Amino acid sequence: MSLSTLTRPSPVHRPSDLLAAYLTGSFYFSSARGTLLADGVHTRVRAGSGGRARAAAEALDAAAAAGLPDPVVVGAAGFRPDGAAGLLVPAVVRRAGAPAAMAAHLPEPRPGTGWTVRPRPEPDGYTTAVSRALELIGDGELRKVVLARALELTGDHPVAVPALLTRLVHADPAAHAFAADVTAPGDPAPRTLVGASPELLVSRRGALVVANPLAGSAPRAGDETLDRERVARLRDSAKDLGEHAHTAAQVAEVLGRFCADLDVPERPEVIGTPTMWHLSTRITGRLRDPLDPACSALGLAEALHPTPAVCGVPAPRALTAIADLEPEDRGYYAGMVGWSGLDGDGEWAVTIRSAEVCDRTVRLFAGAGIVPGSDPDAELSETSAKFRTLLRALGLEHLV
Ligand SMILES: C=C(O[C@H]1C=CC=C(C(=O)O)[C@@H]1O)C(=O)O
Numbered sequence: 001m002s003l004s005t006l007t008r009p010s011p012v013h014r015p016s017d018l019l020a021a022y023l024t025g026s027f028y029f030s031s032a033r034g035t036l037l038a039d040g041v042h043t044r045v046r047a048g049s050g051g052r053a054r055a056a057a058e059a060l061d062a063a064a065a066a067g068l069p070d071p072v073v074v075g076a077a078g079f080r081p082d083g084a085a086g087l088l089v090p091a092v093v094r095r096a097g098a099p100a101a102m103a104a105h106l107p108e109p110r111p112g113t114g115w116t117v118r119p120r121p122e123p124d125g126y127t128t129a130v131s132r133a134l135e136l137i138g139d140g141e142l143r144k145v146v147l148a149r150a151l152e153l154t155g156d157h158p159v160a161v162p163a164l165l166t167r168l169v170h171a172d173p174a175a176h177a178f179a180a181d182v183t184a185p186g187d188p189a190p191r192t193l194v195g196a197s198p199e200l201l202v203s204r205r206g207a208l209v210v211a212n213p214l215a216g217s218a219p220r221a222g223d224e225t226l227d228r229e230r231v232a233r234l235r236d237s238a239k240d241l242g243e244h245a246h247t248a249a250q251v252a253e254v255l256g257r258f259c260a261d262l263d264v265p266e267r268p269e270v271i272g273t274p275t276m277w278h279l280s281t282r283i284t285g286r287l288r289d290p291l292d293p294a295c296s297a298l299g300l301a302e303a304l305h306p307t308p309a310v311c312g313v314p315a316p317r318a319l320t321a322i323a324d325l326e327p328e329d330r331g332y333y334a335g336m337v338g339w340s341g342l343d344g345d346g347e348w349a350v351t352i353r354s355a356e357v358c359d360r361t362v363r364l365f366a367g368a369g370i371v372p373g374s375d376p377d378a379e380l381s382e383t384s385a386k387f388r389t390l391l392r393a394l395g396l397e398h399l400v
Pocket of ligand 1: 308365
């Protein structure tokens with residue numbers, strides 16, 4: 001018998017089948033690059049910030065040696081470098097192509113009734129924090145800081161995460177859509193980080209690396225003429241271009257440490273999501289040493305995180321300003337989510353436009369970059385517009 005007749009053919013999955021197969025507790029990640037659904041736990045990867053890529057490489061080697069086919073590390077890490085992370089090598093991984101625009105009609109989410117909403121902080125607390133950040137910038141302590149606020153929603157029945165994820169993917173098949181189990185000791189029920197992020201932290205395929213920092217935003221109006229005006233204004237806004245430049249420069253500087261050639265477009269372009277417009281720079285590079293574990297997709301993601309798209313400049317001072325000015329710990333918001341394979345290839349997205357769902361509660365965050373020229377009320381409106389991605393999928397858009 002030839003070897004080929006003994007080889008089990010790989011099953012072929014459709015992206016929509018993997019989405020339909022997602023159950024709370026699975027790991028789901030899709031993007032324009034493809035769809036990955038993972039179940040079960042082969043090995044948990046336990047390591048602190050800075051050591052995750054090495055621990056992941058060791059776990060992947062051990063899983064391959066134990067005969068696990070296609071070992072992959074999947075999961076999420078929180079915003080704070082010393083914060084929580086849930087990374088593991090799953091027992092089973094299924095892959096498919098990128099989700100396409102889906103024809104299937106989804107029933108509208110049940111209009112949200114019976115929800116209580118707790119903004120953290122209240123809107124005027126957020127504008128006060130932005131004013132304080134502007135003072136720190138004026139004093140020369142900071143050049144940029146991203147300030148976030150949270151909405152804590154409590155419904156009258158448990159939130160169905162598979163339905164929420166399905167709505168997010170249908171609303172924007174090009175987004176980095178994800179659902180990751182982030183249950184912590186003491187949680188009354190499974191906790192899931194779920195979202196649809198427009199921001200690619202880093203993607204690696206062989207020696208090729210892509211990062212797509214975003215910063216500088218305008219809400220989408222939903223009217224063609226108004227949106228054309230908003231896009232033109234964003235493209236020329238000195239405040240937004242400055243806010244963007246910090247992020248693109250830092251991402252380019254970090255990738256420059258690992259890459260021989262790096263292509264950094266001179267000017268950002270404007271990209272759209274169903275709710276927002278963003279300034280975007282797509283940076284591409286070629287790794288000098290793709291075999292170095294520090295150059296795995298996870299290693300690059302660790303080196304890049306947290307970028308000034310979610311933190312600030314200088315980063316250490318921005319981290320303390322965020323801790324002082326935000327009343328809520330960000331948890332997994334503004335962290336990273338994705339996967340890395342045995343060969344180092346993988347994809348990690350920034351966990352924005354996301355929520356943590358636990359039983360009847362949904363905790364969502366949105367942030368905005370504060371730079372000289374920021375207006376507290378406009379930053380408040382920007383965060384409200386960013387909440388729409390999740391609120392729309394929950395049937396709660398009327399809340400903002
Ligand atoms: C921090 C968030 O967005 C980041 C990504 C794109 C644009 C941003 C901005 O214009 O402030 C933020 O840097 C968020 O959505 O919570």
